[in-house]
Amino acid sequence: MQVINIFIATVVLGTLLTALTARSRKLSGAIGVLSVTIITAILLYVAYRVFTLGPRTLMHPLMSLPTIGAQLSISVDHLSAIFLVLIGLVSFFGTLYSYRYMDIYPHQSLVRFYPFLILFIAGMIGVVVVTDMFFFYVFWEFMTLTSYFLVVYEKEDQDILQAGLKYFVMTHVGTAAMLIGTILLQAEVGSFAFLRLRDAMAVMIVGSPIKLSVILALFLLGFGTKAGMFPVGTWLPDAHPAAPSGVSAMLSGVMIKMGIYGFLRLFFFLLPVSNQTFGFGVVIAAFGTISLFMGTISALVQHDSKRLLAFHSIGQIGYILLGLGTGLAFLKINPVLSAIATMAAIYHVINHSMFKSLLFLNAGSIFYKTGTRDLNRLGGLYSVMPATAWMTLVASFSIAGIPPFNGFISKWLIYQTTIIGGIKLPVFIFFGLVAIFISSVTLASFLKFFSTSFGGSLGKKLASQLRPGIDVPFSMRLSQYALALFCLLLGLFPWVPLRLMYPVFGESLFGTTLPPLQQIFGNSRFGLVPVLGGGESGAWFPVTGFLVLTGCLLVALIISRLGRAGSRTVPVWSCGEVYETDEIRYRAGSFYIPLVAYFERLVYPELATHKIQRPGRAYKGLDFDKVFYYPFVDFLLLFSQKFRRTHVGIPQAYLLYQVIGIAALVAIMIWLS
Amino acid sequence: MAKTILLALVNLALVILAAPLMEGVIRKLKAVVHSRKGPPLIQPYFDLLKLLGKENLHVAGNPTFSLAPVLTFGSILAAALFTPMGAGAPLGFAGDLIVLIYFLVLASLGIMLGGTATGSPYGSIGTAREMMLGIVVEIIVLSSLIVAVIPTQSFNLSLISNWYHSTGPSLSMIIAAVPFFLILQIQLGKLPFDIPEADQELMGGPFLEASGPKLALYKWGFYAKQIILASLFLEVFIPWPKTGIIPADIAINFLKVLVVIVVVGVIDAVNPRIRVDQAVRYFIMLWAILLFAVSFALIGV
Numbered sequence: 001m002q003v004i005n006i007f008i009a010t011v012v013l014g015t016l017l018t019a020l021t022a023r024s025r026k027l028s029g030a031i032g033v034l035s036v037t038i039i040t041a042i043l044l045y046v047a048y049r050v051f052t053l054g055p056r057t058l059m060h061p062l063m064s065l066p067t068i069g070a071q072l073s074i075s076v077d078h079l080s081a082i083f084l085v086l087i088g089l090v091s092f093f094g095t096l097y098s099y100r101y102m103d104i105y106p107h108q109s110l111v112r113f114y115p116f117l118i119l120f121i122a123g124m125i126g127v128v129v130v131t132d133m134f135f136f137y138v139f140w141e142f143m144t145l146t147s148y149f150l151v152v153y154e155k156e157d158q159d160i161l162q163a164g165l166k167y168f169v170m171t172h173v174g175t176a177a178m179l180i181g182t183i184l185l186q187a188e189v190g191s192f193a194f195l196r197l198r199d200a201m202a203v204m205i206v207g208s209p210i211k212l213s214v215i216l217a218l219f220l221l222g223f224g225t226k227a228g229m230f231p232v233g234t235w236l237p238d239a240h241p242a243a244p245s246g247v248s249a250m251l252s253g254v255m256i257k258m259g260i261y262g263f264l265r266l267f268f269f270l271l272p273v274s275n276q277t278f279g280f281g282v283v284i285a286a287f288g289t290i291s292l293f294m295g296t297i298s299a300l301v302q303h304d305s306k307r308l309l310a311f312h313s314i315g316q317i318g319y320i321l322l323g324l325g326t327g328l329a330f331l332k333i334n335p336v337l338s339a340i341a342t343m344a345a346i347y348h349v350i351n352h353s354m355f356k357s358l359l360f361l362n363a364g365s366i367f368y369k370t371g372t373r374d375l376n377r378l379g380g381l382y383s384v385m386p387a388t389a390w391m392t393l394v395a396s397f398s399i400a401g402i403p404p405f406n407g408f409i410s411k412w413l414i415y416q417t418t419i420i421g422g423i424k425l426p427v428f429i430f431f432g433l434v435a436i437f438i439s440s441v442t443l444a445s446f447l448k449f450f451s452t453s454f455g456g457s458l459g460k461k462l463a464s465q466l467r468p469g470i471d472v473p474f475s476m477r478l479s480q481y482a483l484a485l486f487c488l489l490l491g492l493f494p495w496v497p498l499r500l501m502y503p504v505f506g507e508s509l510f511g512t513t514l515p516p517l518q519q520i521f522g523n524s525r526f527g528l529v530p531v532l533g534g535g536e537s538g539a540w541f542p543v544t545g546f547l548v549l550t551g552c553l554l555v556a557l558i559i560s561r562l563g564r565a566g567s568r569t570v571p572v573w574s575c576g577e578v579y580e581t582d583e584i585r586y587r588a589g590s591f592y593i594p595l596v597a598y599f600e601r602l603v604y605p606e607l608a609t610h611k612i613q614r615p616g617r618a619y620k621g622l623d624f625d626k627v628f629y630y631p632f633v634d635f636l637l638l639f640s641q642k643f644r645r646t647h648v649g650i651p652q653a654y655l656l657y658q659v660i661g662i663a664a665l666v667a668i669m670i671w672l673s
Numbered sequence: 674m675a676k677t678i679l680l681a682l683v684n685l686a687l688v689i690l691a692a693p694l695m696e697g698v699i700r701k702l703k704a705v706v707h708s709r710k711g712p713p714l715i716q717p718y719f720d721l722l723k724l725l726g727k728e729n730l731h732v733a734g735n736p737t738f739s740l741a742p743v744l745t746f747g748s749i750l751a752a753a754l755f756t757p758m759g760a761g762a763p764l765g766f767a768g769d770l771i772v773l774i775y776f777l778v779l780a781s782l783g784i785m786l787g788g789t790a791t792g793s794p795y796g797s798i799g800t801a802r803e804m805m806l807g808i809v810v811e812i813i814v815l816s817s818l819i820v821a822v823i824p825t826q827s828f829n830l831s832l833i834s835n836w837y838h839s840t841g842p843s844l845s846m847i848i849a850a851v852p853f854f855l856i857l858q859i860q861l862g863k864l865p866f867d868i869p870e871a872d873q874e875l876m877g878g879p880f881l882e883a884s885g886p887k888l889a890l891y892k893w894g895f896y897a898k899q900i901i902l903a904s905l906f907l908e909v910f911i912p913w914p915k916t917g918i919i920p921a922d923i924a925i926n927f928l929k930v931l932v933v934i935v936v937v938g939v940i941d942a943v944n945p946r947i948r949v950d951q952a953v954r955y956f957i958m959l960w961a962i963l964l965f966a967v968s969f970a971l972i973g974v
Contacts, residue, residue: 380792382735393737402782403775412771416828423823426971433819437812443778444804447785451800455735456792527767533826541767548754548764549776553747559893560743560886563725570730572793573882586797594950595805598957 003042004058004074010038011122018114025110029099032114036095039121043088050081051500055507063135069191070134078503079269082346083128083254083261086353089486090253091121093479097361098246100473104368105154105244112153117247120146120255127258133182134192137175140226140258144171147255150247151239163238169629170235174225178262181218184211198270205274216280219266220287227259228317230291237298240310241373245364248306252313253357257349260320267328268342268508277328277509282427285325285418289431292318296438297599300445303375303588305363308449309356312399315438316352320345322431323414329428330421331509337421337532339505339514344413346501351406351490355398358483362392365472365480366453371465375449375588380458380581385471389454391480396446398487401439404546406490411439412540413530420532444592452588457572459582492542494528495521681754681763683923688753691927692896693717698931699938706942717896724889732791732882741787742883742890745780749894749901752776758904759926760919761831769828770818773905774811777860780894781807787887788879799878802949803869809956810859813852816963820849821909823970830908838912845969850910852959852966857933859952860902862895863941868949903933 014035021028050056061073076084095117102113123146126139152164186192188200204212225232236256240248263284271277295314302308323345330338365388366381367373382389398405401412415432422429471477490497502517514520522529527541574584646657697714704711732738754764755773762773781803788800821833824843837846859866869878880891907929915922947955 382737382790389737401775402779403772408775415771419819419822420826423826423971426968429819429823429967429971433812433816436815437808440778440808440811443782444808447782447789447800447804451786451789451797455737455789455797535827535832536829537826538769538771538828539766540769540772544764544767545751545772548767549748549751552750552754553743555750556743556747556890559746560725560890563722563727563886563889565726565729565885567729567731570732572732572791574793581792584794585792586794586801591801592805595808595953597950598953 003046004062007039007042010035010042011118014039014118015115018118019111022109022111022114025102028110028114029102032117033095033099035118036091036121039118039125040088040092043084043125046076047081047085047088050076050078054503057131065134068134069186069189069193069196071132071193072135073131074129075131076129077507078501079261079264079507080128082350082501082504083257084125086257086350087121087124087128087254090250090353090357091124093361093483094246094250094253094357097249097364097476097479098244100475101244101246101364101368104371108153112149112155113244116146116149120150120250123147124254124258128261131194132192133186133194133197137179137182140175140178143255143258144168144175144226147247147251151243151251153244153247154242157242160242163235163242165633166629167235167239169633170232171225173629173632174222174232176222177218177225178222181215181222184215184218194265194270198272201270202272205272205276209276212276213279216266216271216276219262220280220284223259223262223266224287225259226256226262227321228256228291228295228314229259229287229321230294230314230318233291233314233317236313237302237307237310240313240360241304241306245306245360245367248309248364249357249360252310252360253353256313256317257353260317260324260345260349263321263324264342264346267324268510271509273331273509277331281325281328281331282425283325285322285329285428285431288318288321288323288325289434290318291315291321292438293434296441296445297596300441300448300592300599301596305366305373305375305449305453306360307373308375308445309359309363312359312442312445313352313356315442316348316356316399318438319411319414319435320348320352322418322435323348323410326414326417326421326428326431329425330417333424334421334532335510335513336515336520337417339510340413340520340530340532341417341421342505343498343501344410344417346504347413347494347497348407348410350497351398351410351487354483354486354490355395355405355407358391358395358480358487359399361476361480361483362388362395365476368472368476369467370462371467375452377462378453378588379462379585380454380456381462382454383458384466385454387471387477388480389450391484392450392454394484394487396443396450398491400443400446402443403540404488404491404542404549406487409491409494409528409540409542411435412538413528416530416532416538420537423533448588448591452591456585457581459585460580461582492546494542495525498528677763680760680919684753684756684758684763685750687758687927688750688897688900689893692893692900693721695899695931695934696896699934699941702935702938703942706939717892721889721893724892725886727885729885729887730882732793735790737786738790738882739887741783741790742887742894743783744786745783746890746894746897748776748779748783749897752780753897753901755830756901756904757830757834757908758900759908759923761834765829765831770822770830770833771815771828773830774815774818777898777901778807778811780898784879784891787883787891788881791882793882795875795877795881796879799869799871799875799881802871803879805949806859806866806868806952806956809953809960810856813856813956813959813963814860816960816967817849817853817856818909820845820963820966820970823967824973830905834908834912837909838915843970844974845966846910848969849963849966850906852963853906853910855959856956857902857906857937858940861899861937863937865940865944865947866952867946868952871946899934899937900930903930903937906933 017031018028055077058074061071063072123139123143130136148168151167152160154160185197185200189196228236240252292315295311299308299311323341327338327342398407401407418428418432505514526543529536529539696717701711752773755762755768785800785803788796825833825836
């Protein structure tokens, strides 16, 4: 395969050239965008080949470590291909966006941006194409480290460094758990290859199920931390706002999905169907429900635009995990329902990559234009950035699951599967109801986001600090338009992604037992009629619905024109008094206080209102930062300081250490032999 | 195909042409309760015609303000096509009850976008209240409908209606009907839950700046929503009697809707407005009732 050579050459050359030309911001940016464009083209080509010809594998492994049983061989199946497409598209638009967006950091060197960006993308690609747990871990770490440098891009800012440290420590605790799990599995068969690990698990299910459960729980912790699952994923709200917006889009759009990829690969491809799949299905669904509740409720009280979006990432990952968990739990009971739930989860992964990246780009555009992320200080931006306003509206509709946009389909499938599945396992009905409830909370949160930034008229103070020009530069808008188009198309033509993802199930645990896709989703070309229980359990024909809605809107428009009313522009009426816009603006911090008061005992601290100060009861127990991560770091620092005292700077002392070390080694060797 | 189109036209005619009559009935009723004479039954038609011709005042430099009423009225019309009104939903094959509920959400979203677009503090406060109530209401609506989904294993409204019609009353459905009925009040913006509009304190909230055709569309949307929600309630929870002859069923449904609207109107006439936090507490209680209904449905009674 020639493609891999072009890919490696692009990554290496791109990294070097962007680093060397970093003094010229334009040139470095252009090379960065060009490299990512080539990488995206390669990814789309590979994915196209996989979708048309079936899984592709590289003939020879690139690297082999026989002593530990690890092998770097590249294989792309349908699951990997879907993730490759996502990585390609989001990275491309994120990088294109960054080309002009990086103007807002005139004093920061680009040498710390584009090279790391390209390596970060390469790391993510590595994670989804390897067939070996050892190199999976290697690329996983590579991805984490490069993204760490992108998160702490503004290295002078204490808060950002703090956020970066939290990200670094939290994800590494997760990764360590994953590594321990991997090594425990490897010890069973002496190889890291996915196929051998599957054999190991098959043996352990019979022989030592408890040990296997522990291993799976470790993986759950590792993948969950990366994905942003609630108690362990709280690095997101700090790290995502810290990074430049293009990178935030990639972090939230694709990087946290690597955790989901891990879940899919482990539970749907490696773990044989057993009691463990059922148990972990319920556990994952429960964690998903907790994440979507806690994440979204916490988002409701945020007024930093990107922090709000990051909390929504926790919430939306909750939806994905709920779908996955439902899929796992029903694998034995009702394979069709299980397949639909899993497809809904993968569909939501795709949708979330699109609308969440778009939202981060929109928040970035607002930051680029106004220099602030505080929603309380924004307002009336429609008059200066109409394109961004419309794109934000599209993305908000998508994430809130309003038909005919893309979020609706995946959430609709998740509601259907959880509630109809819940007839057998009632707890899933509860999960489904929470998901429905949270969907309207999401809508509320984005209504606040949209209306506080774009609604009303522009205040004088804000108007004075705007960056000149209409809206934002075209290359930034282009990325937003493209992602918004994807949001609409994915909502109108659900068959395309469903058809592309369906072969995933043939390669996974489901095997060949599933009926063809037409039997699951009905035979109509225009829409989906899922068959979950006995007969059809629901219906949604997006194109029909879209046309009907458009027709009805036209009727409404015609009716409103019937009277041929004259039109006149008037100022806002404030009971006869004359006020400045800023004096009477209803700000983001004031929204929803009576409702939020009901959840005050549960939500994340750093709240917007004066009324709600104390961290909640539930939160105190789950505050991993305070209970675990920060003490852990403090301990490490203390240990290092103590350890430093042994470095006295006297050669004799070092000689003594060496002698002691050699003696210890000899003792160990004698004991071993 | 012809049947679908005919049914669709009937539904549209009901929500566009017959809806203001219902409002006329409510106004008359309210006047009777207040010992007034009240306007004639067809007064709402005159109001709408007058409003359509009145000057269209434009406040914000923001087109979402003028598009919002179109969005509201348009999505209510679309929702009407997914609602069974006596003889099955015209577009029931293309969208189930979740689709219907979300089209109604889209309608209230239109109101909310219009309310915040102007930057008027009254509009924004009204919008925030509307959204808060929306959050608690939507889950109650769907939870009570899910009680019917559990035995039928389907979200298809016509299927649900036929199932309940043939099996007869069940305990879980009767319990679930109560919260749904109490929710009608808030969905239709009636006392004691007209908190977002709150004429005396917010001067209409989201509708404050809307004038002329915009106000006409908002009002018309509300009238139409009364018919949609009352029909939904009746088709799912009280689907009797049905003759099997489509025109007769539609007529029966229309009369039943009238009864429901009258009850809603009486409650509206005799109640004061409550605060938004009281309302939220009230709905959380309703949701607790629904959990009972869901559990009963799961054990099949």
